[in-house]
Amino acid sequence: MIPGFWLRGESWNAIVPAIEAAGHRTHPVTPPGLDAVDDDRSDIGLADHVAAVVALIDRLGKPVVLVGHSGGGAVAHSVVDARPDAVARVIYVDSLPLGAGVAINEELPVxxxxxxxPDWSFFGDEDLVDMDDEIRAEFRAKAVPTPARVATDPQVLRDSRRYDVPITVIACEFSVDVIRELIESGDPFVAELARVRDATFVHLPTGHWPQFTKPAELSSTIVEALTQVDG
Structure with missing residues (x-):
């Protein structure tokens, strides 16, 4: 379970119990450089976050399902590229597969x-749906800066077998219809997604951080996606 920017493995705490109660083992990841606010993260890039998840998969020694939220979705997609035979499914939480040569977000203030x-005013209204003052305060209190290069390094992909790995996209800010319209129109934003051979789309209407705003709904949606895994 790969968190998005500013988040550690503990950001999944509200949804882990329901997933484990359904019979699954969870492995929340704290990416390199996010152990503590005062970590030295100046030399950490996107490849380091990918390598940490690949190493975890290698230690487990059996096929896994990856869950990636926001920027963690780009990490998940690169992990699939590195270990296509070791990933049974990818679940993108308000995220999409990131294409080769593209950065996650070069507009965030470094x-x-x-x-x-950033200040909440940096985000769009659609990001902040259901993010009340209590949730915002808790998030900010636990937030750890993200290494700049994780956001700006280009995605590196090499193995076309990544398109054979089934995925589930949990869309929060935008409806499934919007995503499908982008695919049908050939929008470059979804070019990588369009090449995935088996994609399921689910709409969970809330803001960009459903693990905080809709934890029960997110956990049940993830559990349902896990029922689609062969074996």
């Missing part, structure tokens, strides 16, 4: 080689 959680 401060001394890292990206602190």
């Amino acid at each position: 401060v001394d080689g890292e990206i602190p959680l």
